[in-house]
Amino acid sequence: MDMEDYFEYTAKLFDQSAIMGKPEALKGIRVLDFSHVIFGPTAARILGDYGAEVIKLELPYYGDLWRPATYWGKYWKHSNPIWHSVTKNKYFITVNLRLQKSKDLIYRMAEKADVVVENFAPGTAEAWGLGYSQMSKINPKIIYLSCSTYGQYGPMRYFPGWDLLAQAASGVLSLNGYPNTDRFYKLPDYLGDFGPGNFGALAIVMALYYRNKTGKGQYIDIAQTEAMMRMLYHFTFYSLTGRELGRVGNTDPTMIGAAIYKTRDEKFVALACGTTKQFHGLLKALGREELAKEERFINYRETLKPENNEYLRKLVAEWVKGKTAEEVVASGRDYEFPAAEVMDDYQICYDEWRRERGSVILFRDDMYGEIALSGPSAQLSGTPSRIKWIARPLGYHNRYVLKKFLGLSEEEIVALEKQKVIGTFDDRPGLKPPVYYNLDNDPIYNYGREVGK
Amino acid sequence: MTTETKEAIYTRYGRPSELARALAQIMDPEGKPEVLEDVLVLDASYANFSGIIAASLFAEFGAEVLKIEPPQGDPARHMTPEGEEVEGVGIPFIVEGRNKRYMTLDLINSPEDRETFRKLAKKAAVVIETFPAGQMDSWGIGYRQLKAENPGLIYIAITPYGQYTKKAREFVRLPDSDITAQAGSGLPANMGDIPEAGEPYNWPLKAGLWAAWYISGLSAALGGAIALVHRQNTGEGQMIDVASMDSYANMVTIPPTIGYTWEKPRPRIGVLDFILYPYGHWQCKDGMVAIAAPRDHDFRALLKILGLWEIEDDWRYSSDRIPDILEQATHLHKIIQEKTIKYNADELVAKALNYSKKAARSKWRGGGVPIVMRVMTPVTAMANKQWHIRKAFQEVEEPALGKRFILNASFVKMSESPPRIKWVATQIGRDNEYVREKYLAES
16 A cells, blocks of 8 residues: 655644644633732643633733733733743633622622632632632633742642742752752742643643543642642652752753763763664764773663763763764764754744744734744644734723623723722733734724724 | 741641641542543653653643553663663663553554554544654554544654755654753753853753653643544544754743844853843752842842841942852852852751741731742752652552652642542563453454
């Protein structure tokens, strides 16, 4: 049987231009997202990327703390550029939680919601009448995710925390750095929020699967410290050997010759061998095949012994010093051992492979114009992730959500505005629209009102 | 400080309460149904932990996971720190041996075994594999052949550069590893010391854990779970393509957007943060503490706690702490260091908590929430009472290893269908008979 070339087949299967025409796995799922900053919002955002309707609730004239928190204070069109990918595809509405009227609105939304996400300090949502015990009375089928640093029960439950504290409390922070020094560093880019946010999304999707079978909702408690701990084999290593592994610098002690090295052209490459076959490939590239016969390199386990591995890393370092990064990576390709150049923000953004794959997407937004955003961490051929819009000014979807989802009239909304139940933005960047953008002509912002006059 | 007062710091603020007790009860997995009890997963991943980790996550949620490996075992069995093995099994492989079954099939060399795999795949909901793109296809057991017999199949493939694009084709034989996936997806470039720290400290630094492999594995499981919901609704399966060179950048989402808006990469800034200050760690009398007090009122509160109120009106610190002027931020870092070194970690933790508690009660509000936490090692973290009460760690026994040991369990609590660890297994071919009887008997 004559089969089509594999890569031509997969190119069609994952055709990036066909994404908008494909179905969405979570279409019809409605999410109330009370969360703020990164952890909770990421869990909710992933559901939105796959078709769920995510309604993000913020305080009027205040908004999510992360709206104005941009890197080095650099704004992009009066917005925080890195907030767009945390909150894309969401509906932005505001409610003043101090007023009973706001709670009535939320309770009405909860009747028709499937998922709630919150990451207040534990106990806060309950105290405000928005906890699982209250929401599940209104809607017993609700799936409710509470995100926190240490969890909703246990003696440390009231400890406040962010990504950094979860890194510190899990042991992760202590591991990134150099042995026999006190030089260590936190994982960059708030991985202590994004990672647990993805774990949270996984738990919600599992709960949706369960609800499809049984009709039952449930309460989910995710602690970002515990989620980070799931990524460490160090606990078991200690329990089996009685030894602490500690910091390993730029090496990976589970692989042969694994480290980050500097090249002749002043770039950095990572290289590693995970099997004996890969190791022999590397020795071939090094022109040192005779080493494979030596007792200390006779099998994978012997080679991993610290002194043997250290010897090899020195050998590799010398070899890499005489090569360009491109040459090292080409050797990895030709001799079949893992090799990659250390990629920075700029290289990632302009990498041809990522653009072709849909890992970096040049998105054209109706309000903000063109921006580069990261694609999904997994490409789904049947129900792919997609970007519909990026972040919006505070309270941008008030009318749209209240009219379309709750059936409120323009008069009722004007009354809510007067009572300060709902509201929008002030002049702070991150909250307001770009200066060139005229909201008066925006049909979504003015949903159900005449525009463009 | 005595151990008694130390303990009090970590328990004083959350006294046992009805609600907390009830929650602990509700979240106990004992006797609860499992989400994926109707799902069969075939994990054919080879020399690649991201596939093994994805399979573990399905197994924790109750799927029947068959680890498929050649008779001599998956080389991943030997990927272990410094070659430390127990009865020939590496420690990470033991960690990810949760709830698994082991079947030997030599997919690389045996056409008959491939045929057996094909039969199993007819009954499976999920297949996971990490061979070079197109390899399984050339063996007649790739996505397009398997889905012809099982249209509901979810087929997860994990490789460095994915299943499509020119580069995927060119680098199809390039194997995957954690350190290369970290490097290629943007983590090390943003971690490491400032230029003045000198070599090698100012080099890009890899994470001290398998960050890329865990991220790829989690991404694969999350994609697979979403596909399972779609399959439940429509009966349709699909292919899922995870590229490990994507893993970090696409999970944290930040690198491409900064590359675009700033038109250059970020430099490495050591213990500082690009957005928040203070947001890092400092030396204290008996170790290190992490301190986060980034909002203005948090920062002021921290100054009060540390006895630094006199610098409050210095514009450099009060209104412009973002470390874009490196010199300024490192200067402030040293000022804080001079104070933290005078205290024990637990004293600082207590000071911050007491302050926040008082501020929350104050009618003036806005008093700030400065946060301090002792920097734990995995070993000190494990001893924390919080995790004991939350059953975050579980002692298990693997009879084949003749050992009892600790596993990181229960990364999320769920009231109705929680994930859990039922057993740990590691033996090659342990379940060959079981699989033959249960899945291969009639055909």
